[in-house]
Amino acid sequence: MKQAKITVVGLGPGRFGLITLESWQLMQQAKNLVLRTRIHPTAEEIEKRGLTFSTYDGFYEEAPDFETLYTHIAKDLLRRAEEEGDIVYAVPGSPLVAERTVVLLREMAKASPVTVEILPGMSFVEVLYTRLGIDPIEGLTILDAEDVNTLKDRPAQSLVITQVYDPIIASDTKLMLMDLYPDEYEVTYIHNLALPDESIRKIPLYELDRQKDVDHLTSLFIPAK
Structure with missing residues (x-):
């Protein structure tokens, strides 16, 4: 059985043109595209280009603090990957610049059957x-x-x-x-x-x-x- 994979990409610092070509191609090909939040300037541009995605904006209303929120997001990504297959997870800016969910996801994946690949992006x-x-x-x-x-x-x-x-x-x-x-x-x-x-x-x-x-x-x- 193929091992599920989460590929983390960056949405860049705000302008659609600052998304890397590699990240954009992966988002276009993704069966499951997930954004941490649609409150980012490129989200509307992605929709205009015909891509559909889900977000974790609903989680923000339920979490008592940011650390709890980011932990819940990381856990849910791993659960979804195991149940639904490969995911492309898109975060604002660069995946490894001020992005706590990615740090948690990478740590939690060590005890999970899901692999995590993090691509470089512009912050x-x-x-x-x-x-x-x-x-x-x-x-x-x-x-x-x-x-x-x-x-x-x-x-x-x-x-x-x-x-x-x-x-x-x-x-x-x-x-x-x-x-x-x-x-x-x-x-x-x-x-x-x-x-x-x-x-x-x-x-x-x-x-x-x-x-x-x-x-x-x-x-x-x-x-x-």
């Missing part, structure tokens, strides 16, 4: 390097907004904060960063990167939670200076 950071004109080889720390409290000292290198996804997280992030940086420290606010209405603007740190467009496509760049 938002490649676009960010280009837009800001920075070279990551000079040093860059990337953190999820919920992990900012792990910073005990001001980093020697520049800092990127991802998933500043609502005003509450923005406020918490601002307060934690203000323990390390001056209130008026100039930071770069990044919204809808790689989309037609992309906005990249410099603001003082204390104004972070006053921005009107904070959502799941908001990030922050803090230069080392």
Whole structure:
């Protein structure tokens, strides 16, 4: 009996054209295409091109926290692969950049008859390097907004904060960063990167939670200076 397989692909940082050709071809060929969420700019474009898919958006309403949510998704993917056969699982950005479900899926698959293959994809950071004109080889720390409290000292290198996804997280992030940086420290606010209405603007740190467009496509760049 053939062993079931889950192939994980990335949807890119937002614009449909940033999906890799390899990933797009696999999505087109998939009998079972599953997106972690349809709340991603490319989901509508995928539908326009005639592909059908299921998502885990319903799981978001039931889970008490993100770790529980991502664990449930990983377990369900393995269950579905055993029952239904091969799955192509598509996640926002790159599968191994800030994608907890993929980390959990890879670990859980070790005790499962299902194999997991993870393909490379473009993440938002490649676009960010280009837009800001920075070279990551000079040093860059990337953190999820919920992990900012792990910073005990001001980093020697520049800092990127991802998933500043609502005003509450923005406020918490601002307060934690203000323990390390001056209130008026100039930071770069990044919204809808790689989309037609992309906005990249410099603001003082204390104004972070006053921005009107904070959502799941908001990030922050803090230069080392």
